[in-house]
Amino acid sequence: xxxxxxxxxxxxxxxxxxxxxxxxxxxxxxxxxxxxxxxxxxxxxxxxxxxxxxxxxxxxxxxxxxxxxxxxxxxxxxxxxxxxxxxxxxxxxxxxxxxxxxxxxxxxxxxxxxxxxxxxxxxxxxxxxxxxxxxxxxxxxxxxx
Numbered sequence: 001x002x003x004x005x006x007x008x009x010x011x012x013x014x015x016x017x018x019x020x021x022x023x024x025x026x027x028x029x030x031x032x033x034x035x036x037x038x039x040x041x042x043x044x045x046x047x048x049x050x051x052x053x054x055x056x057x058x059x060x061x062x063x064x065x066x067x068x069x070x071x072x073x074x075x076x077x078x079x080x081x082x083x084x085x086x087x088x089x090x091x092x093x094x095x096x097x098x099x100x101x102x103x104x105x106x107x108x109x110x111x112x113x114x115x116x117x118x119x120x121x122x123x124x125x126x127x128x129x130x131x132x133x134x135x136x137x138x139x140x141x142x143x144x145x
Contacts, residue, residue, distance in 0.1 A: 001038065001054060001055070001056050002054060002055040002056075002069040004054070004055065004069050004070070004073070004074055005042065005052055005053070005054050006052070006053040006054070006074045006077060006078060007050060007051075007052055007053075008051040008052075008053065008078065008082070009020065009048060009049065009050055010025065010049040010050070010051065011049075015049065020087060020088065022041050022042060022043075022044050022049050022051070022060075023041065023043060023044070024087075025042070025051065026039050026041040026046070028085060028086075028087050029053070029085065032085060033059075033081070034047050034067060035054060035056070036055065037053050037054065037055060037145055038053070038054040038056050038135055039051065039053055039088045040053075040054075043092070047085040048105045053074075054075070055069045055073070055074075057075075057126060064097070067121075070091055071127040072108050075096065078127060079124075086131070090131050090134050091134060092117065092129045092130065092134075093127050093128070093129040093130070093131055093135075094128045094129045095123070095127065095128040095129075096125055096126070096128075097128075098123060098124070098125055098126075099123070099124050099126060100123050101121070101122055101123075101124055102119050102120070102122075103116050103119070103120055104118070104119055104120075104124055105117070105119075105120050144145055
């Protein structure tokens, strides 16, 4: 185990705004890097919310040039891997906005009479980013089948 420790302070406001918790964030880091990092975290009620990350094994074979853990290695870990870690939601969709819209539905009677028009309200989700494959995975039958 490396003597180096990466201390990450979390913003309480952002955690509350995103409806996350410290233990949920720690669980995601453990899930992603369980063989690589030892994760310790503060209590949810602590004055400062902190994650402490320690490298457990040598980096050799993990894509790094050297097996030695240095402060540069931890900076690279923070700036690269941890910033790209998906905590919740769908990859490539940064924000979702909900809005309502009125649409006109045309009702054509079976007896051949005049159509009637009915206004309906529908709710729409607008996204910042796109990932239809992941959103629809398992919900839509394969088009080739």
